Amino acid sequence: MTTNTETAAPAGFADLQPLMALMTGDEKHGPAATSTLDALWVLYDRVLRVTPATADAQDRDRFLLSKGHGPMAYYAVLAAKGFIDPAVLPSFGGYDSPLGHHPDRTLIPGVEIASGSLGHGLPLAVGTALGLRAQGLTDPAVWVLLGDAEFDEGSNHEAVAFAGAYGLDRLHAVVIDNSSATHGWQGGIAQRFAAEGWSTATVDGRDHEALHRAFTAEHPGRPHVVVARVEPKNS
Amino acid sequence: MDTMRDRFVDVTSRLLDEDPRLAVVLADITAAAFEPAQQRHPDRVVNVGIREQLLIGAAGGLALSGMRPIAHTFASFLIERPFEQVKLDLVHQGVGAVLVSAAGSYDWPAGGRTHMSPGDVALLDTLPDWTVHVPGHPDEAEQLLRHAYADGDRNVYVRLSAHQNAAPVAVGPGRFATVRTGTRGVVLAVGPMLDAVLAATEGLNVTVLYAATVRPFDAAGLRTALGGRADVVLVEPYLAGTSANEAHAALADRPHRVLALGVPREEHRHYGSIAEHLAAYGLDASSLKERIAAFLR
Numbered sequence: 001m002t003t004n005t006e007t008a009a010p011a012g013f014a015d016l017q018p019l020m021a022l023m024t025g026d027e028k029h030g031p032a033a034t035s036t037l038d039a040l041w042v043l044y045d046r047v048l049r050v051t052p053a054t055a056d057a058q059d060r061d062r063f064l065l066s067k068g069h070g071p072m073a074y075y076a077v078l079a080a081k082g083f084i085d086p087a088v089l090p091s092f093g094g095y096d097s098p099l100g101h102h103p104d105r106t107l108i109p110g111v112e113i114a115s116g117s118l119g120h121g122l123p124l125a126v127g128t129a130l131g132l133r134a135q136g137l138t139d140p141a142v143w144v145l146l147g148d149a150e151f152d153e154g155s156n157h158e159a160v161a162f163a164g165a166y167g168l169d170r171l172h173a174v175v176i177d178n179s180s181a182t183h184g185w186q187g188g189i190a191q192r193f194a195a196e197g198w199s200t201a202t203v204d205g206r207d208h209e210a211l212h213r214a215f216t217a218e219h220p221g222r223p224h225v226v227v228a229r230v231e232p233k234n235s
Numbered sequence: 236m237d238t239m240r241d242r243f244v245d246v247t248s249r250l251l252d253e254d255p256r257l258a259v260v261l262a263d264i265t266a267a268a269f270e271p272a273q274q275r276h277p278d279r280v281v282n283v284g285i286r287e288q289l290l291i292g293a294a295g296g297l298a299l300s301g302m303r304p305i306a307h308t309f310a311s312f313l314i315e316r317p318f319e320q321v322k323l324d325l326v327h328q329g330v331g332a333v334l335v336s337a338a339g340s341y342d343w344p345a346g347g348r349t350h351m352s353p354g355d356v357a358l359l360d361t362l363p364d365w366t367v368h369v370p371g372h373p374d375e376a377e378q379l380l381r382h383a384y385a386d387g388d389r390n391v392y393v394r395l396s397a398h399q400n401a402a403p404v405a406v407g408p409g410r411f412a413t414v415r416t417g418t419r420g421v422v423l424a425v426g427p428m429l430d431a432v433l434a435a436t437e438g439l440n441v442t443v444l445y446a447a448t449v450r451p452f453d454a455a456g457l458r459t460a461l462g463g464r465a466d467v468v469l470v471e472p473y474l475a476g477t478s479a480n481e482a483h484a485a486l487a488d489r490p491h492r493v494l495a496l497g498v499p500r501e502e503h504r505h506y507g508s509i510a511e512h513l514a515a516y517g518l519d520a521s522s523l524k525e526r527i528a529a530f531l532r
Binding site: 058105106112113114117119120122123124125126127128129130131132133134135154155158159161162166 | 255258260278279281283284286288289291292293294295296297298299300301302304319320323324327328329
């Protein structure tokens with residue numbers, strides 16, 4: 001795996017599982033990790049306008065991993081895209097490792113927020129979108145990824161209602177739905193966002209073409225959510 | 236005389252015209268007063284509605300984008316209700332904001348316990364590196380607000396109160412001011428407690444220090460003010476004992492005594508006025524005189 005950054009061929013989706021296999025010790029978050037893998041890959045491979053070279057550029061796209069649980073897929077994608085050295089992956093969770101079981105933005109280039117406690121990413125993304133708009137930066141997109149059970153947190157509902165009413169059209173949410181919310185969301189999660197004025201799409205979270213179409217759909221004047229449905233957590 | 240909260244609106248509205256990095260986030264409280272500024276700067280004065288978790292989260296996001304955010308509501312809803320957001324969306328992200336509160340401990344006694352937050356400064360003491368300003372007069376509030384906005388990207392809490400002193404003190408951010416000198420101990424009056432402390436210590440041979448900034452705690456100033464007796468009385472407008480650890484740390488290398496006066500933990504299930512509550516807490520001038528004199532006897 002150390003040859004990954006030395007070879008000319010860019011890493012592909014098939015490289016992610018071997019990269020993830022380098023990280024051990026957080027097996028309880030295994031299902032959470034793999035549920036996000038495809039959506040993360042399509043975002044970083046085809047949608048987000050950010051690279052290791054532009055990780056601090058003010059006009060970069062922002063990706064905020066709100067669901068900081070099970071970040072192995074995130075770390076694998078960041079390694080595949082050159083933000084972190086694959087050689088640090090085996091240190092996952094170690095005292096001197098930059099890679100915790102929840103990510104810390106101050107330790108990893110390209111990681112926009114430190115997360116783990118649920119329900120913080122979407123409000124932070126709202127503020128980031130407001131801040132970019134206030135600085136006249138209307139081009140960068142702000143993306144935030146959360147899980148269907150994380151959507152239980154009331155802070156997310158504060159953010160969803162505000163962003164819809166405010167028309168924060170550079171804000172994008174991805175909700176990975178692996179049916180892990182204790183009481184579920186009757187009628188589906190997208191309905192809650194739609195009721196607050198968001199543009200919505202619900203797609204197969206393993207279908208890269210469907211994810212890409214949903215991620216790049218036009219949504220003038222409205223924030224946009226993509227609900228990516230994957231196999232249930234306990235299936 | 237205007238209130239500290241009036242001054243906050245005036246100063247902040249004017250500074251928004253001058254500093255493009257400033258952004259104000261509101262949760263309905265004081266939103267009407269900011270309407271003129273909002274009309275001039277619609278992208279930098281944002282009212283999120285009655286959503287205090289979002290208030291702090293959005294401030295964190297604004298800071299992440301490179302802005303200097305100011306978040307404001309009543310202390311109960313600014314510090315206590317979204318405390319995990321304060322901890323994670325500001326401190327843990329490594330970004331800063333200016334949190335400006337109103338109502339504090341006893342500003343609206345008729346409103347009852349739901350609008351009282353005597354524990355706000357003690358809560359912030361569980362987090363690293365906060366600057367805490369507790370002005371006692373609108374002029375001090377203006378000076379400290381201007382300082383807070385320009386204070387790099389630090390996390391700063393500015394605690395505004397309807398309770399205020401008759402006249403401002405010349406304050407330097409982070410330094411205790413000497414208001415009166417004596418030899419039988421030091422009484423440290425924080426923010427709006429100064430007038431009552433001065434009345435209570437009239438005729439007592441004590442030094443009165445005044446703090447409009449309590450964090451960082453001016454340990455050197457306290458040590459310098461002590462004569463031969465390391466007897467210290469803290470008089471704070473929030474939870475009694477909030478600064479006791481700081482005082483003990485400042486005097487750790489010498490025998491000393493600290494009497495910490497402030498708002499008690501016990502709920503006072505009475506409505507009424509600020510003056511009635513201060514008397515009930517033992518923070519009016521006559522109660523203070525008795526307690527301070529007994530301690531320094």
